[in-house]
Amino acid sequence: MSSETSLRPTIFDESPQQQTPDALMLYGFWYRALPSDRVHRNQLVPAMLLETPLVIGRDPQGRPFALLDACPHRGMPLSCGRFDGAQVECSYHGWRFNAHSGQCTAIPSLTSDQRLRIDRIYAGNFGCEERDDFIWVYIPELSPAGAGTTRRQEAEVSAPRVPTFSDKYKLAYLTSDLPCSVDHGIIGLMDPAHGPFVHQAWWWRTRESIHEKQKAFEPIPYGFRMSAHTPSSNSAPYKLLKLYADADSITTTIDFTLPNMRWETIRAGKYWFSSLTTVTPITRSRCRIDVVAAWNLFRWLPFAPELLKFVFAKFVEQDRRTMELQSEGLKHNPHLMLIDDADRPAKWYFGLKQAWLEMRRNGGEFRHPMDGPVTLKWRS
Numbered sequence: 411m412s413s414e415t416s417l418r419p420t421i422f423d424e425s426p427q428q429q430t431p432d433a434l435m436l437y438g439f440w441y442r443a444l445p446s447d448r449v450h451r452n453q454l455v456p457a458m459l460l461e462t463p464l465v466i467g468r469d470p471q472g473r474p475f476a477l478l479d480a481c482p483h484r485g486m487p488l489s490c491g492r493f494d495g496a497q498v499e500c501s502y503h504g505w506r507f508n509a510h511s512g513q514c515t516a517i518p519s520l521t522s523d524q525r526l527r528i529d530r531i532y533a534g535n536f537g538c539e540e541r542d543d544f545i546w547v548y549i550p551e552l553s554p555a556g557a558g559t560t561r562r563q564e565a566e567v568s569a570p571r572v573p574t575f576s577d578k579y580k581l582a583y584l585t586s587d588l589p590c591s592v593d594h595g596i597i598g599l600m601d602p603a604h605g606p607f608v609h610q611a612w613w614w615r616t617r618e619s620i621h622e623k624q625k626a627f628e629p630i631p632y633g634f635r636m637s638a639h640t641p642s643s644n645s646a647p648y649k650l651l652k653l654y655a656d657a658d659s660i661t662t663t664i665d666f667t668l669p670n671m672r673w674e675t676i677r678a679g680k681y682w683f684s685s686l687t688t689v690t691p692i693t694r695s696r697c698r699i700d701v702v703a704a705w706n707l708f709r710w711l712p713f714a715p716e717l718l719k720f721v722f723a724k725f726v727e728q729d730r731r732t733m734e735l736q737s738e739g740l741k742h743n744p745h746l747m748l749i750d751d752a753d754r755p756a757k758w759y760f761g762l763k764q765a766w767l768e769m770r771r772n773g774g775e776f777r778h779p780m781d782g783p784v785t786l787k788w789r790s
């Protein structure tokens with residue numbers, strides 16, 4: 411192990427031979443780039459995703475676009491240039507590119523008798539869609555994406571969206587930078603054992619409320635599901651919810667799917683709450699957590715969204731602070747371990763990642779790390 415050159419520690423299973431693909435970033439997926447409200451019409455905003463510098467903009471009709479933030483001529487960031495509502499002009503030699511396709515439309519230095527086929531030149535450009543208050547960008551496997559003279563690789567599916575279960579609902583988001591690799595961000599998110607120690611609050615739960623739990627998991631395409639169940643009886647908000655919704659039962663489903671998505675759905679009678687949380691790699695050592703939640707609970711209570719946001723913000727801040735402290739410990743590449751059963755979801759995550767990479771390398775089937783449904787036990 412070249413511990414000096416690597417910023418990332420290697421996570422070992424119980425057997426030290428078994429290395430995980432720590433901090434590898436998965437290409438060929440949609441990623442959340444920026445909250446929608448950070449990108450105004452006729453503006454250029456730089457953003458970084460999977461160590462790929464991007465410039466995100468929005469045309470006068472409100473449609474977003476994403477280009478590689480490096481001019482295909484001599485690399486000037488296009489975010490330093492100008493956008494006239496249709497074309498982006500590089501600030502260095504004035505080359506112009508169609509904002510949505512990246513195709514070159516003008517090279518001012520050319521004389522009338524010079525026959526360079528400028529329409530064959532493209533600025534790197536990416537699939538870009540807006541969903542639930544976020545601008546998503548498709549990061550293809552072939553890079554640089556469309557830079558130079560190739561067109562972009564289109565996504566086979568459209569960007570994910572938060573599931574909703576009625577026509578009217580509220581939507582809110584939260585975003586926070588995490589000073590760790592995407593893997594630590596993700597396994598921190600799915601780790602059940604940190605709850606009693608990190609997320610203490612009088613209105614939620616106390617450290618003394620720790621008790622044995624048993625949860626059913628099952629494989630789903632490119633991920634796993636914690637099957638529907640009545641959530642922890644030891645938390646006050648759930649008791650309240652059950653009372654309020656006058657529901658016989660509350661069901662919660664939590665899914666994780668590659669590359670970085672945690673889907674949570676809570677349903678109680680006609681009321682529902684749903685969220686899609688993503689942990690997005692910015693660089694190899696930095697990531698960002700974005701939570702987008704939709705709900706029809708408490709819709710008429712004016713302060714409810716603020717309350718919900720406050721609760722979520724508190725949790726996310728507790729996680730962020732924990733990871734900040736953890737990153738200190740990780741600086742010197744300590745050996746780490748994942749234990750059963752509490753860290754089994756983390757093991758599945760690494761298994762899923764490996765299976766995905768293998769499938770992409772060798773073709774063939776996706777070899778899911780789970781054989782079938784399994785019940786895990788832990789105390790939290």
Ligand code: FES
Binds near residue numbers: 484485486502
């Ligand atoms: S570097 Fe962009 S036009 Fe030359």
Ligand SMILES: [Fe+2]
Binds near residue numbers: 599608609725
């Ligand atoms: Fe947490």
